[in-house]
Amino acid sequence: MGIARKVMVQDVPGVFSGTVEVDETYLGGQKKNKRKSQLKKESESKRGFGTTKQPVFGILTRQGKVFARLIEDAEAIDLLPIITRKVKAGSRVCSDTWRAYTGLAAKGYVHRTVEHGAKEYVRGKNHINGLEGFWGYLKRKLAAKGGVKRKYLPLFLGEYVWRYNYRRLDVKLQTDRLFKKVIDFSG
Known part of the structure; x- marks a missing residue:
């Protein structure tokens, strides 16, 4: 599944x-489920919301396609370049009121x-419920794995983004697409 996940990340x-x-x-487990050694590392990190968890940024079209990436921090300097690269200017962008989007x-x-x-x-047609x-x-799928090491998180994120984007295809078409991508990747 390693090569398949690498292909999914690129597709x-x-x-x-x-x-x-x-x-x-x-992304990250609840404090009550963590080992003492992990809690000690976290107590030495910076303070504030989400500081010990891995931030992930996502973009979703109303047609149901999603793009998601691990990011260093959820600030404008991290998010705006991704948006300008992945979203055509003039598009309607719906967000919450997080300061990074101003x-x-x-x-x-x-x-x-x-x-x-x-x-x-929801305000009229403005919402982010699809991305929520x-x-x-994503969190249900990762929880079902019983936790994922941070170094493997990009691969699992890529896998679940891919599965979500092609969820409407039947299993045979998904498999065919994935095999073609693996052959292109390996060849």
């Missing part, structure tokens, strides 16, 4: 357009927000 959608959702999440309108996007802190999850659904799917 990503191109540039998105239309209405897209952007959001970030954090520069989107200046970059040529139609930026719409929902304020989760005020319990607002993908985060739930």
Whole structure:
């Protein structure tokens, strides 16, 4: 499955357009489930929300295709270059009110927000519920593995992004696509 996961990581959608959702999440176990040695390492790290967990950034089209990548930090310097590379200028970008997204309108996007802190999850057609659904799917799949070492996380993330993007294909078509990609990768 190692080669297949490497192929899945590389088989990503191109540039998105239309209405897209952007959001970030954090991957990592709950404190109560961690070993004492892991808790000691975490107590020595910087303070604040999500500091010991791995941040992941995602983009989802309303047609159901997703792009997700591990990131260093969930700040504008990390997120805006990914958005400008993966989303066509002029597209409608829906996000929450996280400060990293405030520069989107200046970059040529139609930026719409929902304020989760005020319990607002939908404003007209503006929401990030599709991407929140993908985060739930991803976290359930990773939890079913019983945890994944951080060094393997990019491969598992790539696998579940790929599976999500091709979920509407029957198993035979998924297998055919994957075999063709493996042959191209190996050849």
